Amino acid sequence: MRIQFKIFRFDPEHDTEPYYKTYTVEADEGERVLDCLNRIRWEQDGTLSLRMSCAHGVCGSDAMRIDGRCALACRKLVRDLEGDEVLIEPLPTFTVLKDLVVDLTPFFEKVDMVRPYLIASDPPEKERLQSHEDNLKMEEAIRCILCACCVGQCPVSNENEKFLGPAPLVQAFRRIFDSRDEAREERLRQLDYPDGVWACVNHFECTRVCPKEIPVTRSINTMKREIKKLE
Ligand code: SF4
Ligand code: SF4
Ligand code: FES
Secondary structure (H helix, E strand, O other): OEEEEEEEEOOOOOOOOOEEEEEEEEOOOOOEHHHHHHHHHHHHOOOOOOOOOOOOOOOOOOEEEEOOEEEEOOOOEHHHOOOOEEEEEOOOOOOEEEOOEEOOHHHHHHHHHOOOOOOOOOOOOOOOOOOHHHHHHHHOHHHOOOOOHHHHHOHHHHHOOOOOOHHHHHHHHHHHOOOOOOOHHHHHHHHOOOOOHHHOOOOOHHHHHOOOOOOHHHHHHHHHHHHHHOO
16 A cells, blocks of 8 residues: 655754655555655665664664654554554654654653662572562563653643653652562652652543553552552
8 A cells, every 4th residue: 555654854954944754655554654664764765864673662762653642663553544644753742853863861861760770678699589469560560661652642741841751650660569679668759749740630641652551640640649648
């Protein structure tokens, strides 16, 4: 089938304003949007820039906005596109470095703020054991690949750059509900401020776009309840 890709273009070294350029691609229904974009790069326009690595929904690097919804280009099939023209744009919220490549530095700075690593006393002689039951409490959050789709889609993140944001909150959830972590209360108190967990107003957009089907909003609300218990 023949599809038109209307793609956001901006090269700050040469362009004063962003613009859209349309490319036509012959694609099979089972191909992914990423396959089409790569074909555009390789066969039509080598100046088009985008990030990708694994091409299998693991690295999280090809997050972009496809027809107005944040998604991984390698997980979006041609057969699931609506209409003959597809709008491809960079992730909202972030500064565009070139075309579909955005500056994720503020995103990873916020992830760092929640200390996304185990905080525990001296290492045991063998491994730190965890029961299957305890592991299930963090099992969904572990799936996060830090693609930032949730942040790009979140209306609050788009309006308030100070909001910690859904993905950093998922990272916090993962450690708060890790039975081996010893900083649970400290971590909860760290999120207890207006631009922390309380800035989330339950739009559920993060949950809808998460390619790993993490219940982001439910996780945020669970942490709100745990913070309340500390009062
Ligand atoms: S549920 Fe919260 S974090 Fe998710 S999109 Fe809505 S406001 Fe943003
Ligand atoms: S919570 Fe989901 S959408 Fe957000 S960064 Fe993690 S995997 Fe991506
Ligand atoms: S390229 Fe790695 S998730 Fe899509």
